[in-house]
Amino acid sequence: MIERSEAARPEARREQQDLYSAAAVDHFTSPRNVGGVEEPDGKGSDTNPACGDRTTITVRLRDGRVTEARFRTFGCVAAIASASVLTELAAGRTAAEARALGPGDVISALGGLPERKEGCALMAVGALRAALVDAQVRARA
Amino acid sequence: MERRVYLDHAATTPVDPEVAEAMARVLREVPGNPSSIYAEGRRARALVDTAREEVAAAMGADPSEIVFTSGGTEADNLAIRGVLKAHRPDPDASGPHLVISSIEHHAVLDTAEDLERHAHVRVAVVGVDGTGRVDPRDVADAIGEATRLISIMHGNNEIGTIQPIDEIGRVARERGVTFHTDAVQTVGILPFDVRTLPVDLVSVNAHKFYGPKGVGALYVRKGTRIATMQTGGGQEKGRRTGTENVAGIVGLGSAMRIATERRDGEAEKQRRLRDRILEGVRARVPAAVLTGHPTERLPNNASFCFPGTQGEALIVALDLEGFSVSSGSACTSGKTEPSHVLLAIGLEREVAQGSLRVTVGRDTTESDVDAFLAALPPIVERIRSVSAEPLSASAR
Ligand SMILES: Cc1ncc(COP(=O)(O)O)c(C=O)c1O
Numbered sequence: 001m002i003e004r005s006e007a008a009r010p011e012a013r014r015e016q017q018d019l020y021s022a023a024a025v026d027h028f029t030s031p032r033n034v035g036g037v038e039e040p041d042g043k044g045s046d047t048n049p050a051c052g053d054r055t056t057i058t059v060r061l062r063d064g065r066v067t068e069a070r071f072r073t074f075g076c077v078a079a080i081a082s083a084s085v086l087t088e089l090a091a092g093r094t095a096a097e098a099r100a101l102g103p104g105d106v107i108s109a110l111g112g113l114p115e116r117k118e119g120c121a122l123m124a125v126g127a128l129r130a131a132l133v134d135a136q137v138r139a140r141a
Numbered sequence: 142m143e144r145r146v147y148l149d150h151a152a153t154t155p156v157d158p159e160v161a162e163a164m165a166r167v168l169r170e171v172p173g174n175p176s177s178i179y180a181e182g183r184r185a186r187a188l189v190d191t192a193r194e195e196v197a198a199a200m201g202a203d204p205s206e207i208v209f210t211s212g213g214t215e216a217d218n219l220a221i222r223g224v225l226k227a228h229r230p231d232p233d234a235s236g237p238h239l240v241i242s243s244i245e246h247h248a249v250l251d252t253a254e255d256l257e258r259h260a261h262v263r264v265a266v267v268g269v270d271g272t273g274r275v276d277p278r279d280v281a282d283a284i285g286e287a288t289r290l291i292s293i294m295h296g297n298n299e300i301g302t303i304q305p306i307d308e309i310g311r312v313a314r315e316r317g318v319t320f321h322t323d324a325v326q327t328v329g330i331l332p333f334d335v336r337t338l339p340v341d342l343v344s345v346n347a348h349k350f351y352g353p354k355g356v357g358a359l360y361v362r363k364g365t366r367i368a369t370m371q372t373g374g375g376q377e378k379g380r381r382t383g384t385e386n387v388a389g390i391v392g393l394g395s396a397m398r399i400a401t402e403r404r405d406g407e408a409e410k411q412r413r414l415r416d417r418i419l420e421g422v423r424a425r426v427p428a429a430v431l432t433g434h435p436t437e438r439l440p441n442n443a444s445f446c447f448p449g450t451q452g453e454a455l456i457v458a459l460d461l462e463g464f465s466v467s468s469g470s471a472c473t474s475g476k477t478e479p480s481h482v483l484l485a486i487g488l489e490r491e492v493a494q495g496s497l498r499v500t501v502g503r504d505t506t507e508s509d510v511d512a513f514l515a516a517l518p519p520i521v522e523r524i525r526s527v528s529a530e531p532l533s534a535s536a537r
């Protein structure tokens with residue numbers, strides 16, 4: 001038997017067993033706000049250029065605040081979890097606040113994502129921002 | 142501990158306990174270098190020789206035709222680079238130097254690409270039909286004056302399709318071209334006899350038949366011209382120099398012997414379990430697409446695409462429920478390029494994204510399969526319901 005240092009062991013075990021954080025797994029297995037808002041005020045999509053996967057988000061706004069956001073994602077675990085958590089983060093915020101949400105907010109709300117999954121989180125952010133821009137354009141029209 | 146059901150035997154197999162024991166004994170008790178002429182060295186040499194006989198016997202080869210390597214990747218590299226290095230092609234001859242298929246493992250595909258880019262080797266890539274089969278006539282058509290090597294795999298690691306290597310080999314023979322086959326997924330699993338198959342070089346990999354990882358072999362038919370890729374102390378008759386991985390080689394030899402003894406019974410048993418998966422999935426998962434050939438396929442391989450799903454999501458969801466399976470497009474690196482194999486059989490990118498490969502093994506039971514068949518449909522359903530793809534709507 002090769003003895004490894006006690007200190008190194010738990011770390012290695014965590015890395016090996018948890019590809020995704022508990023929060024990311026939860027959002028993946030029980031995604032919140034799946035689907036589309038009925039008669040949305042804004043709708044936006046984004047594609048992750050690395051893989052071609054796609055997220056669409058629809059929003060409803062009242063008095064400049066996001067009252068509801070829903071998503072559909074064709075993509076990986078990180079993409080689904082990111083979109084799911086982002087719809088929660090967006091709800092209740094002003095459109096400006098929601099537009100300021102970035103991949104860092106998504107990743108920290110999920111308790112981290114595996115390396116090189118930033119693009120998947122960014123896709124959710126891109127879809128939400130596109131939906132908010134769409135809402136703004138429609139409101140002006 | 143939670144119960145795990147391992148259904149990824151094409152990726153690797155657990156080491157047979159008898160093999161592990163034989164290897165442990167070597168590590169504990171055989172300190173010698175096989176090149177040394179004193180007692181410890183002779184003992185190590187004898188073990189390497191026995192393993193060479195075991196591997197040769199399983200394939201109908203002569204022991205002198207077996208070269209030990211560090212696995213399938215090195216065997217493929219040695220075969221391709223070694224043969225092309227040994228045949229300095231006539232610069233004026235026309236046609237490709239190397240002919241491969243579009244569904245080769247990366248160990249062949251990327252080696253060909255590397256040679257094309259850095260060694261001016263001309264490569265022809267022969268396509269496959271929708272089941273993943275190469276047409277031997279296409280191979281014949283691809284051969285030119287300059288062609289020195291054909292490398293076409295036996296069993297495909299993703300979709301399980303088995304190539305008509307006997308016919309391809311006959312084409313190669315008629316045209317006087319050396320023929321290599323990557324038989325990493327078949328040797329130890331299906332009968333493979335170089336006395337009847339017209340093949341010149343064959344890649345073999347221990348960890349696909351319950352041996353250790355990091356050890357394999359290349360069969361090199363007597364008279365085949367091949368140059369070495371590495372230079373050094375001259376082991377393996379100079380064809381693969383470096384002090385032998387004695388324990389690994391012993392592991393390969395005993396795994397090969399055991400696999401051959403159990404081969405026919407296992408193939409039969411695994412085929413039954415595999416068919417149970419194919420039928421179960423067809424019955425329970427709407428719009429499932431079987432990938433690979435319906436009959437000419439590895440006995441342990443069931444592979445599918447579920448339109449509207451994505452490979453990594455499928456794998457993680459199944460992993461959470463205790464099942465280990467894989468996907469041609471699964472990737473945790475944030476870049477899920479669909480597999481070249483799935484694209485080569487003509488699937489659309491989005492369909493290819495949702496691929497799943499289930500490969501059974503010696504320890505797989507009917508209840509494992511049934512548990513998998515119960516777990517899969519709701520997972521596919523859930524991922525489809527999240528998916529933005531209209532495909533998921535039309536599937537239900
Ligand atoms: C068909 C085929 N060729 C080559 C290899 C490479 O084997 P290894 O990575 O063990 O060197 C594999 C293993 O996945 C394989 O399935």
Ligand code: FES
Pocket residue numbers: 048051052053054075076077078079119120123475476477
């Ligand atoms: S890999 Fe495609 S979205 Fe994450």
